[in-house]
Amino acid sequence: MNRTVTRHIIGLLAVVSTCNSTPLRVMASPVSLSLSSPDDLQQVLPGQIVTIQLHLTGVTETERLSLFAATVAYDAGLFDVPLISNGDILPNPLADPLDFLTFADAGIADAIFFSFSSAPNEQIENDGLFYSFSVQAIAEGTGSFSLVFADAGLFDPENPGMPIPADLIIGEQLPFVIVVPEPTSLAMLATGIAALLLMPFARRRAQQPIKN
Secondary structure (H helix, E strand, O other): OOHHHHHHHHHHHHHHHHHHOOOOOOOOOOEEEEEEOOOOOOOEOOOOEEEEEEEEEOOOOOOOEEEEEEEEEOOOOOEOOOEEEEOOOOOOOOOOHHHEEEEEEOOEEEEEEEOOOOOHHHOEOOOEEEEEEEEEEOOOEEEEEEEEEEEEEEOOOOOOOOOEEOOEEEOOOEEEEEOOOOHHHHHHHHHHHHHHHHHHHHHHHHHOOOOO
């Protein structure tokens, strides 16, 4: 079994442990995870690439996360395989390259951060972007991007390898609509483009002297 697979299994076991163990202490307030997009998801065109962002809030100055994981699901028939990018709340550089692992497939974007380090700057200690992904629309339809799984673990200085469960509030779904432009709209667009292309020729023709 290679190192990447082993580390991912360890991370998943830690997630399970945070759900089943009795916490020694808990965060003063819950953390929240929400979805957003800089794009207009109500007017997506086939072939258009949109970006989905996962934002974490509620991290305090005295409590840090050594474990955080989130999975987003969507209709694989409407969008293709996502391209995942690291967020700005992740340590940079990571204590270990395998502290942050991602998985992308049709209809799913998944990432897990899990660090054994006890250094504050090698854990999640601020609010911000956990990860984002870009994905291309491939068919007309409606649906939503949904957080189907998320978990958070608080760093325990007495046992750095075993995070303490943290309360987590998961945000709402992010709906989208993929539309195909009507033929009339396409025709008007083509006419407008043609007019712009012909405009320089029309100007030159108008500037030519009239021959008697």
